[in-house]
Amino acid sequence: MIEFSHVSFAYEPGKEVIRDLSFRLEDGESVGLIGANGAGKSTLMKLLLGLLRGEGEITADGIRLEKKTLAEIRRKIGFVLQNSDNQMFMPTVYDDMMFAPMNYGMTREEAEKKVDAVLARLELTALRDRYNHKLSGGEKKMAAIAAVLAMEPEAVLMDEPTSGLDPYNRRLIIRTVRGMRETKLIASHDLDMILDCCSRVILLSEGRIAADGRAEDVLRDRALLEANHLELPLSLSRS
Numbered sequence: 001m002i003e004f005s006h007v008s009f010a011y012e013p014g015k016e017v018i019r020d021l022s023f024r025l026e027d028g029e030s031v032g033l034i035g036a037n038g039a040g041k042s043t044l045m046k047l048l049l050g051l052l053r054g055e056g057e058i059t060a061d062g063i064r065l066e067k068k069t070l071a072e073i074r075r076k077i078g079f080v081l082q083n084s085d086n087q088m089f090m091p092t093v094y095d096d097m098m099f100a101p102m103n104y105g106m107t108r109e110e111a112e113k114k115v116d117a118v119l120a121r122l123e124l125t126a127l128r129d130r131y132n133h134k135l136s137g138g139e140k141k142m143a144a145i146a147a148v149l150a151m152e153p154e155a156v157l158m159d160e161p162t163s164g165l166d167p168y169n170r171r172l173i174i175r176t177v178r179g180m181r182e183t184k185l186i187a188s189h190d191l192d193m194i195l196d197c198c199s200r201v202i203l204l205s206e207g208r209i210a211a212d213g214r215a216e217d218v219l220r221d222r223a224l225l226e227a228n229h230l231e232l233p234l235s236l237s238r239s
């Protein structure tokens with residue numbers, strides 16, 4: 001579904017933050033992206049969304065990412081950015097959620113039904129007509145996730161989906177993500193969430209892949225995690 005082939009990227013000449021990266025996500029796979037602050041997780045996601053342009057080749061659903069295919073690829077990939085402030089384009093939660101479904105061909109009635117169902121599923125109906133710029137940080141995050149679900153994409157990128165959420169909403173998001181059948185790439189320091197939601201984990205270190213394997217194996221490797229400023233998930237450190 002998604003493939004990186006020898007991708008490199010530098011924000012400043014000579015300072016590569018993504019280094020000759022190659023990997024492949026199969027259809028329907030659920031992959032956690034972990035690594036220390038500054039390892040390159042958000043940069044990798046922005047490259048895949050065409051928000052940044054680097055060396056090498058990225059393909060999604062067999063389509064090579066370039067200027068003229070960007071719109072087509074964006075339509076297949078829903079995303080929740082690390083800072084959800086940067087991704088709401090419409091004034092209210094409802095308008096924002098309606099935007100993609102209507103743009104991609106649903107009738108207003110169909111889109112409205114979809115949006116209301118997603119709001120109910122995430123227990124967000126009370127936020128429906130609120131202004132995005134007046135939401136709390138966690139509410140914004142929930143609204144951003146809701147907008148992605150309403151879009152029904154083929155793949156979903158989530159950058160720190162649970163950061164800033166209270167424990168109740170964090171659980172709700174974990175349950176929701178587990179129930180999603182789309183291909184998923186989730187960057188997070190919440191390794192318990194990654195363990196709950198992902199079958200495979202890619203560990204980034206200074207823009208390179210330091211490990212790529214079954215979630216239980218990578219997340220159980222204390223030495224590897226500690227070398228990368230991470231710790232065993234709570235649920236594994238007790239056993």
Ligand SMILES: Nc1ncnc2c1ncn2[C@@H]1O[C@H](COP(=O)(O)OP(=O)(O)OP(=O)(O)O)[C@@H](O)[C@H]1O
Pocket residue numbers: 011012017035036037038039040041042043044082
């Ligand atoms: N706009 C920018 N200009 C220059 N350097 C940047 C920019 N954004 C990120 N970087 C640098 O690129 C590297 C990778 O950053 P990135 O945001 O991808 O890390 P991350 O793995 O998402 O970290 P975090 O866990 O803190 O979210 C870091 O060294 C960071 O300082």
Ligand SMILES: [Mg+2]
Pocket residue numbers: 041042043082159
């Ligand atoms: Mg980041």
